[in-house]
Amino acid sequence: MTGDLVDQENPRTGPTFVVGNRVRRALWGFVQSTVFRWCPRPLHAWRAGILRAFGAKLGRNVHVYGKCRIWAPWNLVLDDDACLADDVIAYSMATIHLGSRAIVSQGVHLCTGTHDFNDPAFRLYALPITIGADAWICADAFVGPGVTIGDGAVIGARAVVVKDQPAWMVGAGHPCRPLKPREMKPH
Numbered sequence: 379m380t381g382d383l384v385d386q387e388n389p390r391t392g393p394t395f396v397v398g399n400r401v402r403r404a405l406w407g408f409v410q411s412t413v414f415r416w417c418p419r420p421l422h423a424w425r426a427g428i429l430r431a432f433g434a435k436l437g438r439n440v441h442v443y444g445k446c447r448i449w450a451p452w453n454l455v456l457d458d459d460a461c462l463a464d465d466v467i468a469y470s471m472a473t474i475h476l477g478s479r480a481i482v483s484q485g486v487h488l489c490t491g492t493h494d495f496n497d498p499a500f501r502l503y504a505l506p507i508t509i510g511a512d513a514w515i516c517a518d519a520f521v522g523p524g525v526t527i528g529d530g531a532v533i534g535a536r537a538v539v540v541k542d543q544p545a546w547m548v549g550a551g552h553p554c555r556p557l558k559p560r561e562m563k564p565h
Contacts, residue, residue, distance in 0.1 A: 437457040482515045
């Protein structure tokens with residue numbers, strides 16, 4: 379769990395997040411729906427600056443598109459040349475970390491939050507997502523809480539990833555499973 383969650387006996391009786399977290403998210407929501415979203419498409423450095431101002435840890439030359447929806451930028455880590463495309467949902471209750479040159483294509487849902495369905499209180503908790511260097515998450519895939527995608531992995535379109543995926547493998551399906559090695563061609 380993250381430090382922003384309220385520790386209470388029954389989370390159904392009150393707010394799940396501390397006041398400071400809710401205030402930061404409200405401010406971020408306003409900025410994201412205005413200057414971040416309306417920023418012209420090629421101005422990645424401008425959007426990166428806004429994300430950094432909200433606590434995101436970003437490397438050089440990152441590409442975050444304006445229609446990407448980020449829940450809490452302070453839980454976002456993008457290494458050099460990483461990319462979040464339009465219509466990505468980055469539900470970053472916990473850290474989402476993209477390695478260098480990792481690409482998350484349009485419509486992907488990166489979901490770090492879930493509930494303990496065996497708990498009568500249905501407690502909310504969060505687990506980080508890690509996407510390795512040179513990995514590619516194809517359009518409309520879902521990556522669940524606590525998942526690690528290995529370096530160089532390719533996750534096929536509309537895959538549902540609920541378990542770690544190995545490096546340099548192509549995976550697809552519901553649930554996602556490794557199908558074959560990814561073989562990089564020389565330039």
